[in-house]
Amino acid sequence: MSAAADLTGALGLAYWAETAIKLGVALIVIPTAALMLGYLFLLKMMAFMQSRLGPTDVGPHGSLQLIADAVKFLQKEDIHPAAADRRVFRAAPVVVLASSFLLFVVLPTGPDAVVENLDTGIFYAMAVSSLSVLGVLMAGWASANKYALLGGLRAAGQLIAYELPLILAVMGVVIQADSLNLQEIVRAQAEGEIFGFGLIGNPFILTQFIGFLIFMIAAQAELTQTPFDMPVAETELVGGFHVEYTGFRFLLFFMAEVATAFAFSALATVMFLGGWWIPGFDFNAPILNVLGPVVMLAKILLVAFVIFWIRFTYPRLREDQLQKFAWKVLIPLSLANIVVTGIFKVVL
Amino acid sequence: MVAQNIAFGIIAAITVAAALGMVTTRNIVHAALLLVAVLGGLAANYVLLTAEFIATTQVLVYIGAVMVLFLFGIMLTRAPIGRIPQMTGATWPVAALSALALGGITVYALIDRFGADSLATDNTVFRTADVSDSVFSQYIIPFEAVSVLLLAALIGAVVLARRD
Numbered sequence: 001m002s003a004a005a006d007l008t009g010a011l012g013l014a015y016w017a018e019t020a021i022k023l024g025v026a027l028i029v030i031p032t033a034a035l036m037l038g039y040l041f042l043l044k045m046m047a048f049m050q051s052r053l054g055p056t057d058v059g060p061h062g063s064l065q066l067i068a069d070a071v072k073f074l075q076k077e078d079i080h081p082a083a084a085d086r087r088v089f090r091a092a093p094v095v096v097l098a099s100s101f102l103l104f105v106v107l108p109t110g111p112d113a114v115v116e117n118l119d120t121g122i123f124y125a126m127a128v129s130s131l132s133v134l135g136v137l138m139a140g141w142a143s144a145n146k147y148a149l150l151g152g153l154r155a156a157g158q159l160i161a162y163e164l165p166l167i168l169a170v171m172g173v174v175i176q177a178d179s180l181n182l183q184e185i186v187r188a189q190a191e192g193e194i195f196g197f198g199l200i201g202n203p204f205i206l207t208q209f210i211g212f213l214i215f216m217i218a219a220q221a222e223l224t225q226t227p228f229d230m231p232v233a234e235t236e237l238v239g240g241f242h243v244e245y246t247g248f249r250f251l252l253f254f255m256a257e258v259a260t261a262f263a264f265s266a267l268a269t270v271m272f273l274g275g276w277w278i279p280g281f282d283f284n285a286p287i288l289n290v291l292g293p294v295v296m297l298a299k300i301l302l303v304a305f306v307i308f309w310i311r312f313t314y315p316r317l318r319e320d321q322l323q324k325f326a327w328k329v330l331i332p333l334s335l336a337n338i339v340v341t342g343i344f345k346v347v348l
Numbered sequence: 349m350v351a352q353n354i355a356f357g358i359i360a361a362i363t364v365a366a367a368l369g370m371v372t373t374r375n376i377v378h379a380a381l382l383l384v385a386v387l388g389g390l391a392a393n394y395v396l397l398t399a400e401f402i403a404t405t406q407v408l409v410y411i412g413a414v415m416v417l418f419l420f421g422i423m424l425t426r427a428p429i430g431r432i433p434q435m436t437g438a439t440w441p442v443a444a445l446s447a448l449a450l451g452g453i454t455v456y457a458l459i460d461r462f463g464a465d466s467l468a469t470d471n472t473v474f475r476t477a478d479v480s481d482s483v484f485s486q487y488i489i490p491f492e493a494v495s496v497l498l499l500a501a502l503i504g505a506v507v508l509a510r511r512d
Contacts, residue, residue, distance in 0.1 A: 085375075085377075085429045088381065119400055119476055120400050120401050120404045123404050123405075123408070123476075124404050126408060127404045127405075127407040127412060128407065130407075130408060130411075130412030130413070130416075131412060133412070134384065134416060134419070137416065137419045137420070137423065141377055141423055141427060141429075144429050149423060153420065153423060153424060156420045159416075160413070160417070160420075163412070180476055
């Protein structure tokens with residue numbers, strides 16, 4: 001994400017210069033990530049799965065389509081509904097986008113390539129990702145539209161229900177890695193061994209497979225992607241909480257959605273797939289600051305592929321099925337996972 | 349420590365302004381959103397005090413869960429856009445008195461305990477492991493008391509929600 005950023009820290013730049021570089025990297029990485037996922041998966045992959053071509057005209061294989069779309073969005077008139085609460089209406093997409101920007105702060109991509117190596121790493125990520133629902137509720141309420149309000153309420157109910165299994169699934173990893181810090185979680189996987197065989201380390205997807213499944217399902221629900229897309233269900237709510245948004249305010253919601261998908265894929269990569277570490281390298285090898293982001297990106301795209309694959313494959317759940325699934329299946333399962341992990345931690 | 353003091357001044361001004369706005373606004377959703385700003389300001393102050401874990405918990409629990417439930421409840425019942433003419437309850441003098449009393453007690457307790465103590469300036473961050481160590485050793489009895497309290501609230505909620 002920011003190989004440049006922390007290398008400059010090692011170079012001994014002034015605080016403001018370091019901050020400026022980090023900000024610049026963040027401002028480039030996040031829109032690029034959103035564009036990449038949007039083009040690769042939303043436009044091309046969905047089209048191929050539905051026996052279509054997708055965009056073909058703008059750029060090679062239509063790869064500049066999203067940039068053309070962004071220009072189109074920026075040109076549109078900025079419309080507020082007459083009855084809307086203007087200030088809250090305007091603030092809502094910013095809150096949602098800020099939540100996904102803050103997620104990128106802790107994602108590690110190399111031994112030094114991380115914007116801020118927070119001690120509370122994964123806990124921080126869970127906290128800031130829970131802020132987006134606030135923006136969704138604000139958007140739903142301030143639009144002065146029944147469909148929007150219903151969408152906002154559905155989103156809130158869903159995100160509250162699925163945040164619990166999400167955090168509980170992470171707990172298993174934290175117990176096994178002995179740390180909340182994302183770099184320490186990567187290190188625990190890099191230095192771990194599978195039955196005394198330490199060549200590829202111990203990616204936690206092997207020992208925490210149930211945690212991985214729960215995390216992926218809950219992340220899908222947190223992203224309000226199909227089969228958990230009731231808050232934006234087009235056929236029922238004509239778009240849900242963002243029904244009244246047009247132009248660049250809609251673009252902000254769209255960017256936040258795809259960027260959060262990227263960030264959640266990155267979190268899954270760090271916690272379950274070994275993160276940026278490459279088997280055979282020393283954990284602190286400086287070359288990993290360059291190779292790490294590449295490996296990380298490949299793994300992120302793999303995880304994001306699964307997320308979008310499920311999105312394009314399954315039909316939408318019903319609201320009561322969704323709540324039952326969270327409270328009666330995922331939460332008990334993740335609690336059992338924590339207990340078993342704890343027992344193994346003490347015994348081994 | 350100059351930068352920290354300036355940051356504290358800005359954060360404190362925003363927090364106090366949001367708190368005043370929260371009790372004077374005539375729109376219930378605006379009040380809830382301003383309360384979010386107040387809680388966020390407190391989290392920022394915890395960061396200034398190098399209490400990273402507490403700040404994160406504040407965001408996760410208060411903003412991410414409690415305030416979302418508040419807003420959910422408000423919007424599920426009745427949350428008109430625009431001003432509500434009568435937002436002040438009949439018991440407001442009592443509320444003002446108890447708020448003053450609570451504020452007075454807190455300020456007195458803090459000054460009495462800490463006086464002019466100042467934070468160490470070597471930028472040590474309290475690590476999460478240290479926090480959990482002290483919770484599960486030195487403060488184990490208050491911790492257990494809070495757990496029992498939460499359990500009682502949980503059981504109470506289940507009893508209230510059951511129809512049979």
